[in-house]
Amino acid sequence: xxxxxxxxxxxxxxxxxxxxxxxxxxxxxxxxxxxxxxxxxxxxxxxxxxxxxxxxxxxxxxxxxxxxxxxxxxxxxxxxxxxxxxxxxxxxxxxxxxxxxxxxxxxxxxxxxxxxxxxxxxxxxxxxxxxxxxxxxxxxxxxxxxxxxxxxxxxxxxxxxxxxxxxxxxxxxxxxxxxxxxxxxxxxxxxxxxxxxxxxxxxxxxxxxxxxxxxxxx
Numbered sequence: 001x002x003x004x005x006x007x008x009x010x011x012x013x014x015x016x017x018x019x020x021x022x023x024x025x026x027x028x029x030x031x032x033x034x035x036x037x038x039x040x041x042x043x044x045x046x047x048x049x050x051x052x053x054x055x056x057x058x059x060x061x062x063x064x065x066x067x068x069x070x071x072x073x074x075x076x077x078x079x080x081x082x083x084x085x086x087x088x089x090x091x092x093x094x095x096x097x098x099x100x101x102x103x104x105x106x107x108x109x110x111x112x113x114x115x116x117x118x119x120x121x122x123x124x125x126x127x128x129x130x131x132x133x134x135x136x137x138x139x140x141x142x143x144x145x146x147x148x149x150x151x152x153x154x155x156x157x158x159x160x161x162x163x164x165x166x167x168x169x170x171x172x173x174x175x176x177x178x179x180x181x182x183x184x185x186x187x188x189x190x191x192x193x194x195x196x197x198x199x200x201x202x203x204x205x206x207x208x209x210x211x212x213x214x215x216x217x218x
Contacts (some may be wrong), residue, residue: 005170005207006177007200008156010062011039013189015049020193025200028058028177030084033066033074039181039189047078060084060102072098084125091118102156107141113149123176124149128159140165143172150175163198167206178203 009021010030018029031046032039041049050059061080063071065087075083075098084102085094094101100122105112108129116124126146128139140160149155150173157175162183170178182188184195 004176005203006058006156007203008060008158008177008179009181009184009191009196009199010060010158010179011037011181011185011189012049012191013039013041013045015052017191018049018053021191021196022054022057024193024197025204026057026196028060028179029053030060030062030179030181031078032062034062034064034086037062041189043074043078050079058082062086065089068093068096072096075099082122086127091120094119094121104158107146107159109142110145113146116149116153123154123156125156125158125179140169143169146173161199163195163202166199166203170203170206 006027007025008028008030009026011032012018012021012029021029031041031049033043033046034040046061053059058081059079060082061074061078062084063086071083080099082100082102083097084104086104089103094103102123102125103119103121104125104127105116106129107113107126112129126141128141155173155175156177156179157169157173158179160183161169161178161180166178180199184191184199186192
């Protein structure tokens with residue numbers, strides 16, 4: 001197994017699903033704190049779940065166009081290890097977040113990957129661009145357009161990843177990490193343990209022999 005590849009399970013809404021993901025080998029867990037999301041979890045529930053987790057699992061809170069003070073207050077209140085920003089946050093905003101930042105980028109074409117050098121963040125998360133949606137759409141983007149970007153940056157790939165295609169994206173882009181939400185669910189926000197297990201196994205198998213990044217700060 002290549003220890004540099006990080007597997008992130010996102011959109012967790014229950015203690016049971018979070019603990020299952022940990023037991024099955026997830027490195028990073030994502031909790032959606034965007035009120036309009038169908039995978040939204042209120043902060044008190046997230047805090048309870050996080051307090052039940054084993055050590056050495058990275059806890060990430062997902063925000064979008066939230067007030068900076070709210071992001072920083074919830075980061076402290078919840079004990080988050082990193083913050084994932086899915087809105088229109090600019091580089092200066094990211095610098096003022098009091099935790100490592102994963103900046104989500106919705107990708108539809110090469111132009112969406114331009115100008116990102118101004119961001120000083122722990123990693124970028126590449127997701128599919130779908131009009132009117134922040135993420136979790138179950139759709140992929142054209143992976144080949146991100147090959148150069150992944151060679152030059154710390155990248156987590158998301159967007160429509162499932163057990164049957166995660167290996168292909170790892171072999172194509174050799175990212176630092178992969179992220180699944182809808183691709184391992186039986187319903188929005190409800191994880192299917194078998195799909196989670198298959199996803200993680202497929203990702204680990206595909207990572208054998210790949211280089212990847214061994215220094216992701218998230």
